[in-house]
Amino acid sequence: METRPKxxxxxxxxxxxxxxxxxxxxxxxxxxMHLVKLPCTGRINPLYILNAVQGGADGIVISGCLPEKCxxxxxxxxxxxxxxxxxxxxxxxxxxxxxxxxxWLDLQDRGRIQKELADFKSEIAKxxxxxxxxxxxxxxxxxQYA
Amino acid sequence: MPELKTELRNNIEQLLNDxxxxxxxxxxxxxxxxxxxxxxxxxVEELEDxxxxxxxxxxxxxxxxxxxxxxxxGIVVRGCESRSxxxxxxxxxxxxxxxxxxxxxxxxxxxIRKIIxxxxxxxxxxxxxxxxxxxxxxxxxxxLQRSDLLHDSCLRCxxxxxxNADVLLGDPLPEGxxxxxxxxxxxxxxLDRDERYAWFQKEAERCIRCYACREACPMCYCxxxxxxxxxxxxxxxxxxxxGTQAWHIIRAFHQAGRCTSCGACERACPMDIKMTYxxxxxxxxxxxxxxFEAGMDDNTPPPFASFNLDDxxxxxx
Numbered sequence: 444m445e446t447r448p449k450x451x452x453x454x455x456x457x458x459x460x461x462x463x464x465x466x467x468x469x470x471x472x473x474x475x476m477h478l479v480k481l482p483c484t485g486r487i488n489p490l491y492i493l494n495a496v497q498g499g500a501d502g503i504v505i506s507g508c509l510p511e512k513c514x515x516x517x518x519x520x521x522x523x524x525x526x527x528x529x530x531x532x533x534x535x536x537x538x539x540x541x542x543x544x545x546x547w548l549d550l551q552d553r554g555r556i557q558k559e560l561a562d563f564k565s566e567i568a569k570x571x572x573x574x575x576x577x578x579x580x581x582x583x584x585x586x587q588y589a
Numbered sequence: 590m591p592e593l594k595t596e597l598r599n600n601i602e603q604l605l606n607d608x609x610x611x612x613x614x615x616x617x618x619x620x621x622x623x624x625x626x627x628x629x630x631x632x633v634e635e636l637e638d639x640x641x642x643x644x645x646x647x648x649x650x651x652x653x654x655x656x657x658x659x660x661x662x663g664i665v666v667r668g669c670e671s672r673s674x675x676x677x678x679x680x681x682x683x684x685x686x687x688x689x690x691x692x693x694x695x696x697x698x699x700x701i702r703k704i705i706x707x708x709x710x711x712x713x714x715x716x717x718x719x720x721x722x723x724x725x726x727x728x729x730x731x732x733l734q735r736s737d738l739l740h741d742s743c744l745r746c747x748x749x750x751x752x753n754a755d756v757l758l759g760d761p762l763p764e765g766x767x768x769x770x771x772x773x774x775x776x777x778x779x780l781d782r783d784e785r786y787a788w789f790q791k792e793a794e795r796c797i798r799c800y801a802c803r804e805a806c807p808m809c810y811c812x813x814x815x816x817x818x819x820x821x822x823x824x825x826x827x828x829x830x831x832g833t834q835a836w837h838i839i840r841a842f843h844q845a846g847r848c849t850s851c852g853a854c855e856r857a858c859p860m861d862i863k864m865t866y867x868x869x870x871x872x873x874x875x876x877x878x879x880x881f882e883a884g885m886d887d888n889t890p891p892p893f894a895s896f897n898l899d900d901x902x903x904x905x906x
Contacts, residue, residue: 489842490815490823490835497831510898520896523903528874528893532842535778535870537786575786578831 447475448501448567452560453491455484455507457514458548464556476560483507485518489529496538497579502567506546506556519547537575542567593693594641596758597665600691605633610663610689614652616645622715622724623701627652641665642717643699643735648853650674650807654682661687667695669851671751672884673807676847676891682810685887692754694762696735697743698852702861704738707731742852742865745770752885770850774870789834795860796833798826802864803840805857808847815839841867846875846891849884 452472459465472478477500481487484507495503505526513519526545534540546559601613617628617638625640627647649664650673656662662683666674671690678685704712704724714725722733747765751757777785800816803809815823816836824839825832841864848868855864875881879892 490839493835493838494823497835510900517896520898520900521893523900524896525893527903528845528871528878529842531874532838532845532867532871535785536789536838536867537782539782575782576834578829578834579825580829580831 446572447473448564448572449499450476450502450504450560450564450567451479451495451500452476453479453481453484453487453495453503453505455514455519456480456482458484458506458508459556460548460550461553464553468556475564483513483515483518484522484526485513485515487522487526489525492526492529492543493533493576496533496542496573496576499573499577499579501542501570501573502563503543504546504560504563505543506548506559509547509549512549533576539570539573539575542570542573593759594639597641597691597693598636598639600756600758601630601639601663601665602633602636604663604689604691605630605636610661612656612660613663613665613691614649615665616640616647616649623704623712641693642715643697643722643738644701644715646698646701646853646856647805648673648807648851650677651805651853653677653688653807654810656683658684659687661689663689663691665691665693666751666754667693668746668749668751669695669849670807671754672748672849673851675753675884675887676849677807677810678887679884679890680847680894690751690754690756692751692757694751694757694759695743695746695749696762697739697746697749698856699735699738700740700856703740704733707733707738740852740856742850742855745773745850745865745869747850748885753887770869771873774866774873777866777870789837790830792862792864793833793837794830795862796828796836797860798828798833798836799859801857801859802854805853806844807851807853808844809840837862837864837867840864841871844868845871846879846881846893847883848872 454468459468484505492503507519510520530540530543544563548555604610613630615628615630616625618640619626623644625645627649630636648670650670671692674690677683708724708726708731712724712726716723720735722735722738724731747767749762749765816826824835850869850872852865875892881892
C-alpha cells in the first residue's frame with residue numbers, strides 16, 4: 444500500500460490574510476499534514492525543522508509574510524538568513540533540499556496555500572519517503588515531557 | 590622557541606608588576622610533557638611554570654567568559670584565539686578596555702595523536718627548535734619534522750597572525766592560503782548525496798556525548814545548552830543515532846558566522862571525530878554570501894545577528 448507523504452507545515456499566524464484560508468488550514472488540513480502555528484517565521488528555530496525531519500516528515504512547508512510585510516518588522520528577514528543557510532547545511536550532509544519549500548504569501552494570495560500544499564504533496568510523493576536523517580526512535584523514551 | 594618564551598615572560602612580568610591587569614591567561618607546564626595546560630597567573634612568582642610551545646592545544650579565549658566584566662584580563666593570543674576574542678567582544682562578553690591581548694604569531698599547533706602515532710605513548714620529554722621537534726621516547730631521542738605533525742585545522746589556517754592585538758611578540762608570518770580549505774569543502778560537496786550522508790553518519794555515530802567539543806569551544810558559552818534542556822526536551826540526550834546527529838548538526842550551526850576554525854573541538858574530542866568539515870562549510874558560506882569572516886574586527890555583528898533589506902532579493906516567490 445502506498446503511504447501518503449507526511450508533511451509538516453510551519454505557518455506564521457499573520458501570513459494568511461483571508462479568513463477562509465486560515466479556517467481551512469486550522470480545521471480542514473488533510474490528516475497527513477501536521478500544522479505548527481507560530482507567531483512569526485522568525486520564531487522557527489532550526490531545531491524545529493530538524494525535529495520534523497528526524498521525526499519522519501517527508502516534506503516541510505514554511506509559510507510566512509513577504510519581506511517588509513512582517514508583523515514584527517524584521518522577523519522574516521532573519522528567518523530567511525537562518526533557514527536558507529540551515530538548508531544549505533542540511534544539503535551538505537546529504538539531505539535533499541527540495542523537501543523543504545518556502546511559501547511567502549502576499550495580501551492578494553487568496554487560496555494560494557491550498558494550491559501550494561497540493562503541488563508540494565505531489566512533488567514529495569514523487570521523491571518518496573525520506574531516508575536521510577529520519578532517525579528518531581518511534582518508541583517514546585518516557586517521562587512527562589518526552 | 591626559547592626566545593619567544595622569554596619575551597613572553599618578560600612581557601607578562603611587566604604587566605603584573607605594573608598592575609595593568611588582574612590576571613593573565615596563558616599556558617603552564619603540566620605533569621605530562623605533551624600536555625601543557627591553561628593557567629591563570631596573578632603573581633609574578635607563578636611565572637616559573639609559564640610554557641609556550643606548539644603543544645598548547647586549548648583556545649584560551651574559552652576562559653574569557655568566566656570572568657566578571659570588570660576584571661582586567663591579559664591574554665596570550667595566537668591568530669585564531671585573537672579572532673575568537675574579537676568575536677566575543679562583538680557579542681559583549683567582555684569589554685575591550687578591560688582586555689590586554691598579547692599577540693603571538695602562530696606557527697601551528699601540533700597534533701598529539703600524530704606524534705604518538707610516529708613514536709609511541711611513553712614520551713618523557715619534548716623540545717622544539719625551528720622546524721625540528723625532538724621527543725624522548727624510552728630514553729632515545731627521536732627527531733621529527735614540525736610540518737608533518739601539524740593539526741589538520743592548522744594546515745588549513747588562513748590567519749596565523751593575531752588580529753587587533755595590543756602587542757605583537759615575534760615577527761608576523763605570511764598569511765595562509767584560503768584555497769586549501771575551500772578545496773577540501775568542494776571535494777566533499779562533489780561527493781554523491783548518499784556518500785556525504787554515510788560519512789556524516791559514520792562520524793556522528795562514534796559520539797559518546799561527553800560534550801568536550803562544547804567545553805573546548807570559546808563560542809559555546811551558553812549557561813544552559815539546548816541539549817541540557819529537559820522542559821521541553823529538544824533532542825534525545827542519549828547516544829542514539831537521532832541524538833548524536835542532532836547534536837552535531839545544531840552544534841555546528843550555532844557556530845555559523847562565529848567559528849574561527851581554531852579546531853579546539855576536534856583536538857578535545859576523545860573519539861577523534863572530524864567536526865571542522867561542518868563548521869568550515871558554514872564559514873565558507875558566510876564568506877561567500879555575506880562577505881563576513883568571524884573575528885576580523887571587534888564591531889561587525891555576525892550575519893545571523895543582523896539583517897539587511899537587500900536580502901529581500903533572495904526571497905523566492
